[in-house]
Amino acid sequence: MLRRGLLTSMMALATLRVAQADALPGDPWKIWIKRGNTGEEFRGIYRIDVPGEAPRYHTPTLLKLSEMLRDTNDNAQHAIDPFLFDLLSVVGEYHQWKSPIQINSGYRTARTQSRLANSLPDVPTHSFHNKGQAADIWVDGFSTDRLRDIGRKIQMGGVGYYPRSRFVHVDTGPLRQWVG
Numbered sequence: 001m002l003r004r005g006l007l008t009s010m011m012a013l014a015t016l017r018v019a020q021a022d023a024l025p026g027d028p029w030k031i032w033i034k035r036g037n038t039g040e041e042f043r044g045i046y047r048i049d050v051p052g053e054a055p056r057y058h059t060p061t062l063l064k065l066s067e068m069l070r071d072t073n074d075n076a077q078h079a080i081d082p083f084l085f086d087l088l089s090v091v092g093e094y095h096q097w098k099s100p101i102q103i104n105s106g107y108r109t110a111r112t113q114s115r116l117a118n119s120l121p122d123v124p125t126h127s128f129h130n131k132g133q134a135a136d137i138w139v140d141g142f143s144t145d146r147l148r149d150i151g152r153k154i155q156m157g158g159v160g161y162y163p164r165s166r167f168v169h170v171d172t173g174p175l176r177q178w179v180g
Contacts, residue, residue, distance in 0.1 A: 026050040031089050033068065034100040040068050041100060046085055057082050069106025069135065073115075078107040078132040083172045087156040088135065091170070094150045095142055104136040104167050105129060122180035128158065134171035136162075144168055152177060 029047035034040070046061040066080040088101050108116070108129040116123040128134035139147060144161065147168045151159035160169030162180040169180075 026056070029055075029086065029089050030092075030097070031065070031085055032092060032097055032100040033065070033088065033103055035068055035072070035103050037072055037104075038068075042068060043100065046089075047082070055082075066107075066132070069103060069132070071107050071109045071112050073112045074109045076107070076109045080107060080132040081172050083156070084133055084135060084170075087154070087170055087172060088137070090154050090156065091137070091139070091147070091150055095139055099140040102138045102140070104138065106135050107132045122162070128171035128173045133173060134158075134169060136167045136169050138167045 026048040027050075028045045029049070030043075030045050032041075032043040034042075042061075042065060044061065046058055046065065048056045048058075050056065062080070062082060062085070065085060067077055069080050070077040092101055106129070108127065110130060113123070113127055113130055114125065117125045137147070138144065142150075144163055144166055148159060148161040151168055151170050155175055157170060157172040158174065159177045160180050161178070162169065165180075
């Protein structure tokens with residue numbers, strides 16, 4: 001009986017500590033994304049910055065976001081680089097979150113990438129999509145020219161501009177740019 005009471009008290013204390021940790025003041029990072037082909041949408045906070053500490057990513061939210069950016073052709077999931085969500089968050093701040101960032105493509109399996117490379121001239125055989133480090137995006141109310149310019153300005157990775165297809169590729173790889 002005493003053990004059960006002690007265990008209950010310890011669990012209550014642990015719950016209180018978790019609640020207090022979640023309530024620490026900090027700078028919240030938010031994201032609003034939508035997958036047009038599935039209708040999935042997420043709008044919320046995924047990261048908190050506390051001065052003097054490493055960024056705190058909310059693991060359940062990262063898992064949800066990674067699921068949204070899955071390869072919808074093969075229904076395969078892969079962990080998405082949290083820095084990609086940081087990049088998308090910065091893009092969203094540029095248009096003051098007036099609408100979600102539309103995701104055309106996130107993670108791609110090698111099979112999906114190979115199919116695309118065989119059918120489209122601008123698609124490479126290997127891509128940062130295969131590593132969970134890239135997304136093809138567009139935003140309502142923003143021209144692809146403007147979106148490309150934002151991607152270049154923030155300098156957080158690669159930026160591919162596809163004006164005929166009306167999307168911009170962003171990734172967390174080295175700084176580079178191209179037109180497809």
